Amino acid sequence: MVCPVAHYGPGPDYSETTRGRAWRRQTGFVGEQIHRVPFLFVGDHRTGKLLDQLVSAAASAVRGCLTGRQDVVVVTAPSLPLLASALVVARVKGVPLVVEMRDAWPNLAEDASVVRGGSRSLVNRAVVSVQNRADLVVTVTQGFAQTLRERGVRNVVTVRNGILLERTPQLPPPPVERDVLRVLYLGDHGESQSLDRLVRAAHLAGDAVELTLVGQGSQKPALKELARELGVNVRFLPPEYRELVFARYQATDSIVICLRDD
Structure with missing residues (x-):
């Protein structure tokens, strides 16, 4: 290699x-x-x-x-x-x-x-x-x-991407009722993801949504600046791996897969 x-x-x-x-x-x-x-x-x-x-x-x-x-x-x-x-x-x-x-x-x-x-x-x-x-x-x-x-x-x-089933836990469903909707994006913060749309959507939703962005990428500084300008409370976290990913999923109501459509 x-x-x-x-x-x-x-x-x-x-x-x-x-x-x-x-x-x-x-x-x-x-x-x-x-x-x-x-x-x-x-x-x-x-x-x-x-x-x-x-x-x-x-x-x-x-x-x-x-x-x-x-x-x-x-x-x-x-x-x-x-x-x-x-x-x-x-x-x-x-x-x-x-x-x-x-x-x-x-x-x-x-x-x-x-x-x-x-x-x-x-x-x-x-x-x-x-x-x-x-x-x-x-x-x-x-x-x-x-x-x-x-x-x-x-x-x-x-050859499709795959997973090891023996290392993938079956997570319980999120609670039916919560004070806020917990939304998670976990992945690259690059140009192809267009995550600024997600930050703007969280701004429109206001206190009803708690947005967490986990990962790293070239657009992360700009996304932080956008969240600051809009006054929206977004949690920006560094990359997480393995068991931490499943723990993050379990604490989340909705997971976002975000890609540009152009």
């Missing part, structure tokens, strides 16, 4: 040991060998993330070519620059390339106006080129798989 040093917020297993060191190898939790590469963190915003991904992708291509012999190269997006790195490594080593598309790229970049103007055409061509050259493309939805097939991508399969 080739990936940058962990640097975009600590997860449940984060430590100075697990985050790794650039150009060093470490053993993962299930025995996998992780080759860490450098990163360039200049801010949690669109330009900063792109620069960071470009640096890590370039280093990943170099490190990937030097890791010895493998049977296949697997790359996961939405880190789009990594697609090109994986294609280079697969061609250098003469092994198949499997591309896992976690999001509907390049459609998402265009629909959400992540890229504009001439850069839109460049990004689209680059992503489509790698998808067409891959030996297998994996999607998480049947709909996007069909879109890729209609675009001419030859081998596409769908």
Whole structure:
């Protein structure tokens, strides 16, 4: 496995040991060998993330070519620059390339106006080129798989997101009556979520709604500022994991899944 040093917020297993060191190898939790590469963190915003991904992708291509012999190269997006790195490594080593598309790229970049103007055409061509050259493309939805097939991508399969049932408790229903409606959003606070609508809705509902936003993302500072300007009481909490997530669900009446519809 080739990936940058962990640097975009600590997860449940984060430590100075697990985050790794650039150009060093470490053993993962299930025995996998992780080759860490450098990163360039200049801010949690669109330009900063792109620069960071470009640096890590370039280093990943170099490190990937030097890791010895493998049977296949697997790359996961939405880190789009990594697609090109994986294609280079697969061609250098003469092994198949499997591309896992976690999001509907390049459609998402265009629909959400992540890229504009001439850069839109460049990004689209680059992503489509790698998808067409891959030996297998994996999607998480049947709909996007069909879109890729209609675009001419030859081998596409769908592997949906799943859960471990033995680790997923069956939660009781919320109380029938409460003084306020407890509403929870738990996830990324990015551009695609359009969480400002949720904050504005809480403002319109007034004291009848208690809104909690759990997570991290580039739009979180702006959301906090919006809540302050509107005078709405929103609880902003850092990311939570595992058992804490289920405890948060159990204390909630309604859970919001929020995505832009454009």
